[in-house]
Structure formats: structure tokens, C-alpha cells
Amino acid sequence: MSASLVVRPLDGARYVVTSGDHTYTVDASNNPPACSCEAYRYFPKARPCKHGHAVISYRAEPVAGLLDVLTDDQVLDLVDPSYGDAYPPVGCVTIDPDDRAVAIVALEQWGEYRRRKQKPPYLLWRAACSAMAGLECERSDPRGAAAAFAVARGMVTQLAQQPRGA
Numbered sequence: 001m002s003a004s005l006v007v008r009p010l011d012g013a014r015y016v017v018t019s020g021d022h023t024y025t026v027d028a029s030n031n032p033p034a035c036s037c038e039a040y041r042y043f044p045k046a047r048p049c050k051h052g053h054a055v056i057s058y059r060a061e062p063v064a065g066l067l068d069v070l071t072d073d074q075v076l077d078l079v080d081p082s083y084g085d086a087y088p089p090v091g092c093v094t095i096d097p098d099d100r101a102v103a104i105v106a107l108e109q110w111g112e113y114r115r116r117k118q119k120p121p122y123l124l125w126r127a128a129c130s131a132m133a134g135l136e137c138e139r140s141d142p143r144g145a146a147a148a149f150a151v152a153r154g155m156v157t158q159l160a161q162q163p164r165g166a
């Protein structure tokens, strides 16, 4: 079996990926790209499927011609040499529990300002936004959530260093 992956742009965000006799539609406006294939349906949203990978590579550098002449396995080696065996399972992306705790406290403090109808400090507002973003994507994008919580914690740290009333 040596079907090649061919990527063709459909419109701004969507691509048609042909793999042998199969054709998949990949929506690159999703992160990772949403694909119509089985692999994406069963392991959704945690990482791109091979078609998603192909689209990401294509967007980074339109090398349709290159993908065209490679087999599936060669393409996989190209986009991710560890695909399918050493690929870290989704659960191993760790969210720093301290970052998360600080982010949630910031969110609660921000809520407290809102209840008192006071204007929260700018950095607290930013921290709360990041905390919210992190909580929203915790399951679908643990990596993104970990980053968002870290940003929230950074804001809280900056806030703590500010002189009172600034």
C-alpha cells in the first residue's frame, strides 16, 4: 500500500486531501485541523491526523508536488517521525497544577470585583481572561490550556509586584 497524500486547497480554510482512493476534507481553521477521516473522529481534537498534518505542511510550504510523490509512510516520517509509535499520549501533557490554581484564584477575584461592581485591575482582568481560556480548552487542547494558565499566573505575579493603587 503506497498511496500518496495530495493536498488541494478548496477555499480559504478548507482543503481536500486525497489518499489513494479516499478523499478527505480538512478544515484548517480548526486547531488541530478537523478532518473527515476515521482517525480524526476517534482521536479528535488532540492532535492532527495524517491528513491534518499534510495540510499543516502544505500551508507552511506548499509542497504538494513533494507530498505527491511520497508514500503515506514517507509523508508520516516527514511530518512526524514518531507518528504511531513514540507519539506521546494525549494525557501526558501536564498542566502545572500551581499555574491552574493561581489562574482560578484570579478568576474568582475578578468575579468578586464584578459582584462589587468595581473595576478590576487591568492585569487581574487579563489573568481572568487567560484562566477562562485555559478552562475552556483544558480537555480539547491541554497544551493550549497549560500555556493559558501559565500566562494567567504571569499576570498575577506582575500584579503582585505592582505598587498598591497603581
Ligand SMILES: [Zn+2]
Residues within 6 Å of the ligand: 024, 035, 036, 037, 038, 039, 040, 049, 050, 051, 052
Ligand atoms: Zn484525517
